Amino acid sequence: MPIPADPAVLYPDVVACGSLAAALRAEGRLGALPVTPSDSAPLLHATVGSTLPHREPLQISAWLHERRWSICGTEPFQGVPLVDGVTDELTEVARAARAWHDGAELDDIRQVASFVHLTGRFEVPEPDxxxxxxxxxxxxxxxxxxxxxxxxxxxxxxxxxxxxxxxxxxxxxxxxxxxxxxxxxxxxxxxxxxxxxxxxxxxxxxxxxxxxxxxxxxxxxxxxxxxxxxxxxxxxxxxxxxxx
Known part of the structure; x- marks a missing residue:
């Protein structure tokens, strides 16, 4: 198994900001959006909340062996993903995070951030x-x-x-x-x-x-x-x- 690279080597911009959450805010001009850094690995993980109660916070994770980020957006009743995706552009992650937070339709999230993959599941606002x-x-x-x-x-x-x-x-x-x-x-x-x-x-x-x-x-x-x-x-x- 490859040895994980030093985050300072793969993500010097994130290190300079102090956390992935702060780097996302800077990259995407997310302002007061609820971007939360991970307690255990703030350089590698962050979440972005949503205005919709039937969306869990979008999970954003940095890869350990190459400069890439993955996202996963789940629904709350079962914890299954509605969207996921991988990109090497932090700006794209920020766009997807903004759309997820703002309650954009799933197809529209894909439109603003082309790396986003739709799992095929649709949103169910109530536990039906x-x-x-x-x-x-x-x-x-x-x-x-x-x-x-x-x-x-x-x-x-x-x-x-x-x-x-x-x-x-x-x-x-x-x-x-x-x-x-x-x-x-x-x-x-x-x-x-x-x-x-x-x-x-x-x-x-x-x-x-x-x-x-x-x-x-x-x-x-x-x-x-x-x-x-x-x-x-x-x-x-x-x-x-x-x-x-």
Missing amino acids: PARLTESEWQGKRREADELEYAWRETYQAVVEAAHAEPALRALYPFTSHWALRFSTTTRPRLTVVGPSLTAGSDGTYGVGSGFVTPDLGLFATPHEAVAVAVRHLPSGLGPVALGG
């Missing part, structure tokens, strides 16, 4: 489990579409087939080791229900009663796999509830 479930499905579909692995097409196919099935779309989706699974509650406390769906690099689709092993069968199409998964759902499932 149905909307949080819909948002998570949208995030899973975006994630599948953006994969760079060789088996992206098969994985995307099984995600889309599951989303097209009303019985599965009504459940909260999550993944573990790229196995698509389902819950009757949202994060942070998932309640796993039904089988898992997997996509193989050989073009087959698996259904498993447990974690990854396709003990319920391998199928040539994602629709066959989804049909089997639906048949193995327990009866009497109600609407998704808040997890915790």
Whole structure:
């Protein structure tokens, strides 16, 4: 593992300001914005609050081995990211921080700071489990579409087939080791229900009663796999509830 560089070497401008928070204020003319330095590593980490109650403070972190910064903006009910991104331009970070703070739409944040990546999830102002479930499905579909692995097409196919099935779309989706699974509650406390769906690099689709092993069968199409998964759902499932 590479030895982390001295922050004074990678970030002399930040060191001169005394903290990443102060450097952001200077770089972006952020004025009185709530930019908070990290207590443990003020040169490397800072957060920027938002005027919107359904946004957590934007997390900003400096890389240790090269001059870059990453951001992550999450929602408060589950702690899942709405936006993230990496850039080597502190001015761009400041622009994203200003837009996040001011309550700009997620698409507009991307417009003012081109490095910002939208996860696909949308903002849910109130802890509504149905909307949080819909948002998570949208995030899973975006994630599948953006994969760079060789088996992206098969994985995307099984995600889309599951989303097209009303019985599965009504459940909260999550993944573990790229196995698509389902819950009757949202994060942070998932309640796993039904089988898992997997996509193989050989073009087959698996259904498993447990974690990854396709003990319920391998199928040539994602629709066959989804049909089997639906048949193995327990009866009497109600609407998704808040997890915790």
